[in-house]
Amino acid sequence: MNPNNLPSYLDQSEAVKARFDRINQRETILEVRDLGKRYRSLQGEVEALRGIDFSVRRREFVCVIGPSGCGKSTLIRILAGLESHTSGDVLLDGKPVTGPGQDRGMVFQGYSLFPWLTVKKNVMFGPQMNGRAKDEAERDALLWLDLVGLTQFADAYPHQLSGGMRQRVAIARALVNQPRILLMDEPFGALDAQTRSKMQSHLIDIWKNIDVTVLFITHDLDEAIYLADRILVLKAHPGEVQEVIEVPVPRPRSPGQFNTPEFRATKARLEELIHPEREPEPEDEQAVKPHLIRFTDVHDNVE
Amino acid sequence: MSTTSKWLGSVDGDARKRMLLGIGSFLLPLLVWCLVSYVPFVWHPKVHVIDPGGVDYFQVDMLVDKTMFADEVANMEREHLAVPTGKSANPIYLPAPDQVARAFYNGFVNPPQSKDVPSMPASLWHSIQIIFWGFLISSIVGVPLGILSGTYTLMGRLSEPFIEFFRYLPAPAFGALAVAILGIYDGPKIAIIVIGTLFQQVLIIANTTRKLEVTLIEAARTLGTRNIKLLSKVVVPGILPDLYRDQRILLGWAWTYLIVAELIGTSSGITWFITQQARYQHFDNVYAAIMTIGIIGFGTDLILARLGRRLFPWDRTQDRR
Numbered sequence: 278m279n280p281n282n283l284p285s286y287l288d289q290s291e292a293v294k295a296r297f298d299r300i301n302q303r304e305t306i307l308e309v310r311d312l313g314k315r316y317r318s319l320q321g322e323v324e325a326l327r328g329i330d331f332s333v334r335r336r337e338f339v340c341v342i343g344p345s346g347c348g349k350s351t352l353i354r355i356l357a358g359l360e361s362h363t364s365g366d367v368l369l370d371g372k373p374v375t376g377p378g379q380d381r382g383m384v385f386q387g388y389s390l391f392p393w394l395t396v397k398k399n400v401m402f403g404p405q406m407n408g409r410a411k412d413e414a415e416r417d418a419l420l421w422l423d424l425v426g427l428t429q430f431a432d433a434y435p436h437q438l439s440g441g442m443r444q445r446v447a448i449a450r451a452l453v454n455q456p457r458i459l460l461m462d463e464p465f466g467a468l469d470a471q472t473r474s475k476m477q478s479h480l481i482d483i484w485k486n487i488d489v490t491v492l493f494i495t496h497d498l499d500e501a502i503y504l505a506d507r508i509l510v511l512k513a514h515p516g517e518v519q520e521v522i523e524v525p526v527p528r529p530r531s532p533g534q535f536n537t538p539e540f541r542a543t544k545a546r547l548e549e550l551i552h553p554e555r556e557p558e559p560e561d562e563q564a565v566k567p568h569l570i571r572f573t574d575v576h577d578n579v580e
Numbered sequence: 581m582s583t584t585s586k587w588l589g590s591v592d593g594d595a596r597k598r599m600l601l602g603i604g605s606f607l608l609p610l611l612v613w614c615l616v617s618y619v620p621f622v623w624h625p626k627v628h629v630i631d632p633g634g635v636d637y638f639q640v641d642m643l644v645d646k647t648m649f650a651d652e653v654a655n656m657e658r659e660h661l662a663v664p665t666g667k668s669a670n671p672i673y674l675p676a677p678d679q680v681a682r683a684f685y686n687g688f689v690n691p692p693q694s695k696d697v698p699s700m701p702a703s704l705w706h707s708i709q710i711i712f713w714g715f716l717i718s719s720i721v722g723v724p725l726g727i728l729s730g731t732y733t734l735m736g737r738l739s740e741p742f743i744e745f746f747r748y749l750p751a752p753a754f755g756a757l758a759v760a761i762l763g764i765y766d767g768p769k770i771a772i773i774v775i776g777t778l779f780q781q782v783l784i785i786a787n788t789t790r791k792l793e794v795t796l797i798e799a800a801r802t803l804g805t806r807n808i809k810l811l812s813k814v815v816v817p818g819i820l821p822d823l824y825r826d827q828r829i830l831l832g833w834a835w836t837y838l839i840v841a842e843l844i845g846t847s848s849g850i851t852w853f854i855t856q857q858a859r860y861q862h863f864d865n866v867y868a869a870i871m872t873i874g875i876i877g878f879g880t881d882l883i884l885a886r887l888g889r890r891l892f893p894w895d896r897t898q899d900r901r
Contacts, residue, residue: 357802358801358802359798377798377801377802377804378804379803381802382802382803383802385798387793389795389796390799391800391817391818392895393817393818393892394817402813406803406804406809406813435894436894447799451803454803454804460802
C-alpha cells in the first residue's frame with residue numbers, strides 16, 4: 278500500500294484479468310518492431326524515435342501518451358504511412374507498411390474535412406477514391422452518418438458544423454473505408470471539455486459496435502485511462518517506450534469511474550512517468566521574463 | 581459597432597450603411613471636381629474671351645492667361661480703346677463634369693461625326709477583345725503551370741527562379757520585338773498583355789496553391805487518394821476560391837497593360853480613340869473614354885465577385901470585402 282492508500286496500478290480484478298486474457302488470444306493487427314526515426318534539422322541530426330516495440334491486437338483500444346516532443350505524432354504518422362521511418366518494421370496484418378492506404382483510417386487533430394464538399398460527400402470521398410460506384414458510396418455514407426448521428430446534416434458544409442460535429446464526420450469518413458485500424462491523432466484536443474467528454478463516450482460506443490482497432494494519441498491522462506485497454510507511455514529525447522500499462526479500470530467504462538481507486542492509481546503512475554522531475558525550461562521560454570507594472574490605483578485591489 | 585468590426589469590417593455589417601459609404605466614396609471626388617469646375621473663384625487660371633475688344637490678337641472663344649488678360653484690359657483702358665470682355669475659365673485639359681457627361685452620352689448614343697474618327701463603342705470593343713485573348717492565353721499557360729509549381733516542389737524549383745527574373749523585365753520593352761515577330765496588328769498587343777500578366781500569374785497561383793492546408797492532402801492520402809486524383813480532387817477544388825480571386829486581381833492587371841500594348845504597331849482600340857481625341861483637343865471625349873475603361877473594369881470585377889459568392893458557397897472569405 279502506498280501513502281495515498283491506493284492499490285497498485287498493477288493489481289487487476291478477476292474480470293479485468295480475464296478480459297486481458299481474451300484480448301491476448303486475439304490475432305495481432307499491428308506490429309511495430311524496433312522502430313526508429315532520425316531526421317536532419319538545422320540543429321543537426323535529431324533522433325525522434327528509438328527502438329519502439331509494441332503490438333496491437335484486434336479490437337483493442339490502445340492509447341499513446343507522453344510529454345511534448347516524445348514523438349507520438351511522428352509515430353502515428355509513420356503508422357499512417359505519411360512519414361517514413363529510418364529503422365525497424367511496421368507490420369499491418371503481417372505486411373509491411375510502405376505508404377498511406379485505406380486499411381488504416383486516420384482522424385487528425387485539426388479539422389481535416391474538405392470544405393468544398395458537403396458532409397455526405399466528405400464521407401463518400403474515400404469509397405469513391407477506391408473505385409466504388411457513386412450510389413454505393415452514397416448508401417454507405419448515409420449509413421455511417423446515421424451511426425455518428427449526423428443524418429440531418431448530410432447536406433451541410435463543414436463550416437456550418439460545430440467542432441464536435443466536424444470530428445464526428447471525420448470519424449465517419451475514416452470508418453466508411455472499413456480500415457483494419459483507426460489512427461487518431463489527438464482528435465479531441467481542440468474541443469471544449471464538455472464536447473470532449475461527450476465525444477469520448479461516443480467513440481467508445483462506436484468502437485464497441487464495430488470491428489475496428491483503435492490507436493489513439495492524447496496528452497490528457499484522464500482521457501487515456503478512460504478510453505484505453507492499454508496505454509503506451511513514451512518518453513522524450515529520444516522517443517522511447519517507457520512502459521506499457523494495462524489499464525485496471527473495468528469495462529464498461531463511465532465518467533463515474535474517474536474517482537475509483539484503480540483509476541487514481543493508474544493516473545498516479547502516469548503522472549510519475551510523465552513528470553518525474555521539473556524539466557529545465559527551454560531557452561526561449563527562459564528569455565521571456567514578464568516585467569509587471571501596476572496600472573491600477575494602489576488601493577484598487579482584487580485579492 | 582464593436583471595435584473588432586471597425587478594424588476588420590464586420591462580415592454581415594449594415595448593408596445600407598455600407599452602400600451609402602460606397603456611393604460616398606465616388607461622390608467625394610466628383611464633388612471636388614464640381615467645385616473646381618463650377619465655382620468661379622476656385623482655381624480658374626484662364627479667361628475665356630467673349631469680346632476681343634480692341635486687342636488685335638484676341639479672338640472669340642480664345643483662352644488666355646488671367647494676368648495677360650488683365651494687362652490687355654489695362655492697355656486698352658490707357659489707349660481708350662474697346663475693353664475686351666471674358667469670363668474666368670479652367671484650362672482646356674480640365675473639362676467640367678457636364679461636358680464629360682455629354683461626351684459620354686454622345687459617344688455611345690450618337691454615331692461618330694466623320695468616318696476617319698473612330699467611334700467609342702467600336703474602339704472599346706476592339707480593346708475588350710485584346711484583353712480577352714491576352715488574358716485567356718496567359719491563363720491557359722499560367723494557371724496549370726502555377727498549380728503544378730505550387731504542388732510539386734521539383735516543378736516549382738525548376739520554373740520559379742527564371743519566372744521570378746523574367747517578371748522584372750518590363751513588358752513594354754518587348755514591344756519592338758513583338759512587332760518584329762507578330763506583325764503590326766493585334767498579335768503584338770496580345771503578346772504584351774500576355775507577357776505582362778503571365779509571369780505574375782504563375783507566381784501568385786503557385787503561392788496560393790502552397791497555402792492549401794497540408795492536412796487536407798494528408799487526409800485524402802489516408803483515404804486512398806493517389807497521384808493525379810490528389811491534384812484533381814483535392815488540390816484544385818481546395819484552392820479554387822482563392823484561384824478565382826487571384827484571377828480577378830490579375831484581370832485588373834491585364835487592363836493596366838492595355839494602353840501600352842495598344843500603342844505598339846498600329847495603334848488601335850480605345851487608345852487610338854484617346855490619342856486622336858487628345859490631338860483635336862477634345863478632352864471631354866478623352867475623359868469619357870478613360871472613365872469608360874474604369875467603369876468596365878470595376879463593373880466586371882463587381883459581377884465576378886458576386887458570381888464568386890454563388891460559385892463557392894462554402895468559402896466564407898468570398899463575401900468579406
